[in-house]
Amino acid sequence: QSVLTQPPSASGTPGQRVTISCSGSSSNIGSRAVTWYQQLPGTAPKLLVYSNNQRPSGVPDRFSGSKSGSSASLAISGLQSEDEADYYCAAWDDSLNGVVFGGGTKLTVL
Amino acid sequence: QEQLQESGPRLVRPSETLSLACSVSGGSINTRTCYGGWIRQPPGKGLEWIGTIFRSGNTYYNPSLKSRVTISADTSKNQFSLKLSSVTAADTAIYYCATCDSTSWSKFDPWGQGTLVTVSS
Numbered sequence: 001q002s003v004l005t006q007p008p009s010a011s012g013t014p015g016q017r018v019t020i021s022c023s024g025s026s027s028n029i030g031s032r033a034v035t036w037y038q039q040l041p042g043t044a045p046k047l048l049v050y051s052n053n054q055r056p057s058g059v060p061d062r063f064s065g066s067k068s069g070s071s072a073s074l075a076i077s078g079l080q081s082e083d084e085a086d087y088y089c090a091a092w093d094d095s096l097n098g099v100v101f102g103g104g105t106k107l108t109v110l
Numbered sequence: 111q112e113q114l115q116e117s118g119p120r121l122v123r124p125s126e127t128l129s130l131a132c133s134v135s136g137g138s139i140n141t142r143t144c145y146g147g148w149i150r151q152p153p154g155k156g157l158e159w160i161g162t163i164f165r166s167g168n169t170y171y172n173p174s175l176k177s178r179v180t181i182s183a184d185t186s187k188n189q190f191s192l193k194l195s196s197v198t199a200a201d202t203a204i205y206y207c208a209t210c211d212s213t214s215w216s217k218f219d220p221w222g223q224g225t226l227v228t229v230s231s
Contacts, residue, residue, distance in 0.1 A: 002156065035216040037157075044206055045149075045157065047219035056219065088157055090216040098172050099147070099159035099216045 003028065004089050004102035011108040017077040020105045022089030023070065028100055030070040032092045036063075039086040039104075048087070049074060076107075084109045112137040114146075114207050114222035122201075122229050128194040132207030132222060133187070140165070140185045143212035148181060148192045150203040151224070158203075162210050163190055197229045 005023040012018040024030065036049040047056050049065035052072065064075045072091075076083055089102040118130035132146060139145045147162035161171040163181045171179045175194070183190040194201060204226050208218035 033214045033216065035214065035218075037218075044221040044224050045218075046221070047217065050211070050217045050219075051214050090157075090159075092215040096173055098170055099162070101157045101159060104156040 002103040003093060003096070003100035004091065006087075006089060006102035006105045008103065009106045009108065011110055012076075012079045013110045014079055014081065016079045017075060018079055018107065019076075020074045020087050020089075020107070022072045022074070022102050024072070024091060024100075025070050027095040028070075028091040028093040029067065029072055031094060034065065034067050034072040035090045036065055036074045037088045037090065039088065041085070045088065079109055081109050083107060112209060112220060114209065114220060116205060116207050116222045116225040118225065118227070120225065120227060122197055122227060123231055124198055124229055125196055128192070128197050128201065128205075128227055128229070130192045130205055130207070130225065130227070131189050132191065133189045134209065135188070138185075139183065139188055139190065139209075142209065144210035144215070145183050146190045147208055147210045147218055149206045149208060149218065149221075151206070152200075152203045153226075160192065160194075160205075162215065164212070199229050201227070202229045203227065 033051045037045040038048045039045040052067040053065045093100045148160040180193040204224040206224045208221040211217040
C-alpha cells in the first residue's frame with residue numbers, strides 16, 4: 001500500500017487530454033513539493049515535473065502539474081502514442097522523514 | 111548533463127549483503143549539496159525509495175529498510191554506494207541511482223539505467 005494514492009490505470013485517445021491524480025496527506029503533498037516521473041517500457045524513470053508544476057528543459061508543455069491541498073494532478077494534453085507509459089508521483093513525507101512514491105498509473109493510448 | 115552508472119554483483123545469496131556503486135560522470139558530486147539517492151523497483155511493481163545522501167554527511171533512509179541500509183559517498187571516485195544487508199528474495203529488484211536536489215528532496219534527475227539484482231541461492 002503506497003503512501004501516495006494513484007489510480008492504477010488511465011487511458012485516452014490520440015489528441016485527448018487526460019489527468020492522473022495523486023492523493024496524499026498534510027505530511028507530504030500538503031506541505032511539500034510534488035514530483036512526477038514518466039517511465040517508458042523497459043527504461044529508467046525520467047523526471048517530468050518538479051516543484052508541483054515546473055517542467056525540466058526538453059519536456060513538452062503538453063505535460064503540466066498542479067497541486068491543491070493534499071492532492072496533485074498531472075495533465076497530458078494532445079495525447080500521443082509515445083505517451084504510453086507508467087507515471088509516478090513523489091513527495092517528501094515529514095512524518096516518515098523520507099521520500100514516498102505513488103503506486104504508479106499505467107497510461108494506455110487507445 | 112551528468113550520467114550515472116550502477117555497478118555491482120547481479121546475483122546475491124540470501125542473508126548476504128548487496129553492494130552497489132553509482133559512478134557519476136560529466137560533473138563532480140562534490141559541487142552538489144545533495145549527492146544522490148537509491149531507488150528500487152521489484153519486477154513488475156512500483157518504485158520504492160531506499161535512501162538519500164547529502165554532502166553534509168546526513169543520510170535519510172526508508173524506515174522499512176533503515177536497519178539494513180547504508181549509503182556512503184567517495185568523492186575521490188565521484189561515486190556513492192549502497193549496502194543492503196541480510197537480503198532475502200523480497201529484495202530482488204532493479205536498483206537505480208540518481209542525483210538529488212537539495213531544494214526538492216523528491217526530485218531525482220538524472221537516473222542511471224538501473225541494474226537488476228537477483229537474490230537467490
